[in-house]
Each structure stands twice: as structure tokens, then as C-alpha cells.
Amino acid sequence: WQGGAQTSPQKMASSAMKSVLLLAMLLCTLAVAAASTAEASHILVKDEAKITELKEKITTAADTLATFKELAAEHSTCPSGKNGGSLGEFSPGQMVKEFNEVVFTTGKVGQVEGPVKTQFGYHLILITRRGDEKM
Numbered sequence: 001w002q003g004g005a006q007t008s009p010q011k012m013a014s015s016a017m018k019s020v021l022l023l024a025m026l027l028c029t030l031a032v033a034a035a036s037t038a039e040a041s042h043i044l045v046k047d048e049a050k051i052t053e054l055k056e057k058i059t060t061a062a063d064t065l066a067t068f069k070e071l072a073a074e075h076s077t078c079p080s081g082k083n084g085g086s087l088g089e090f091s092p093g094q095m096v097k098e099f100n101e102v103v104f105t106t107g108k109v110g111q112v113e114g115p116v117k118t119q120f121g122y123h124l125i126l127i128t129r130r131g132d133e134k135m
Contacts, residue, residue, distance in 0.1 A: 077121065
């Protein structure tokens with residue numbers, strides 16, 4: 001055949017296979033993200049300077065988790081403070097947008113995230129589990 005570009009069957013098959021693999025990867029990623037649950041603790045205060053001070057104490061402590069729980073009980077304005085800031089298990093979309101974004105997208109398990117500003121004040125967030133990944 002002359003006058004036009006020819007595409008070999010091998011190139012067509014390779015291109016189709018790449019498209020199928022990309023689609024499969026995307027669908028798997030979406031399925032994992034949609035089905036995921038997490039567990040996190042937080043400290044909530046109204047003052048940005050206070051939350052920054054608390055984060056410094058936590059990140060320089062020998063035992064991050066114990067210090068986080070202690071400071072949550074002492075300073076958090078959320079009722080969860082009585083339980084060391086623990087919010088238990090929750091799914092995407094159950095928390096306010098800014099909080100949800102950190103827990104399910106940008107935050108790292110085991111790392112103190114924040115300050116995160118929401119309509120309620122300033123949060124420090126400690127993701128203790130997301131999906132199968134645990135602290």
C-alpha cells in the first residue's frame with residue numbers, strides 16, 4: 001500500500017496493550033483509594049502559635065506517640081483529647097475536606113502533619129494507619 005503511513009500489527013498490538021495496562025493501573029488505584037480506611041489522632045486548638053509550639057514539643061520528643069497523646073489530653077479542644085486525640089477508624093469523606101486531604105492523600109503514616117487549618121481551628125494530625133500501612 002503506498003501513499004500513506006503503515007502501522008505494523010506489532011505496533012498496534014503494543015500500543016493497545018499499553019493502553020489496557022494504563023487503564024488497569026488507574027482502576028486499581030481508584031479502587032484502593034476508594035476502599036481505604038484510616039485511623040488517626042489529632043490535637044485541635046484555636047491558636048496557630050499554640051499548635052506550632054505543640055508540634056515542636058512532639059517532634060523533638062523521644063516518644064512521639066506518647067507525647068502526642070499527653071499533649072492532646074492536656075490541650076485539645078476536641079472531646080477526642082480525652083482519648084489521646086484518637087478519632088478511631090474512618091473512611092474518605094467523613095472528615096472535613098482539609099483534614100481528609102491530609103489523611104488520605106498528602107500525609108505520611110507515623111508523621112505528625114500540620115498545622116492544618118479548618119473551620120474548627122488548627123490541627124496536628126498523626127495518621128496511625130491508612131489501609132494496610134501502620135505506624
